[in-house]
Amino acid sequence: MKLLLITAIEEFEKDVINILKNSRLKAFSYQSVKGFKNDKNEMKNWFGKDDIAVDSLLFTVFSEYNCVDSIYKNINEFNSTQQTVSHIHIVTINLEDENFR
Secondary structure, three states, X not given: OEEEEEEEEHHHHHHHHHHHHHOOXXXXXXXXXXXXXXXXXXXXXXXXXXXXXXXXXXXXXXXXXXXHHHHHHHHHHHHHOOOOXXXXXXXXXXXXXXXXX
16 A cells, blocks of 8 residues: 655646546545745745745545556656646655555
């Protein structure tokens, strides 16, 4: 089992939801967060402007291994077509233990 954390600006909400639904996930959750970039040299393209909070979303996904590659592929394809500063960001964490059964 893996935990995926996905961040995106609010404008990408429907795009991320479509990516996750088309990856055959059983469930996911998301919430509104404020994104803030404190250093313009760090985390390039994470949030568009320094010192300004950006309305963003944080998606929390618990997934079996078979969905993860598809999600990464679709997010990378989406990002490659964007001409905006912001992209969809994803990180994967391997879970050692879980009680989902």
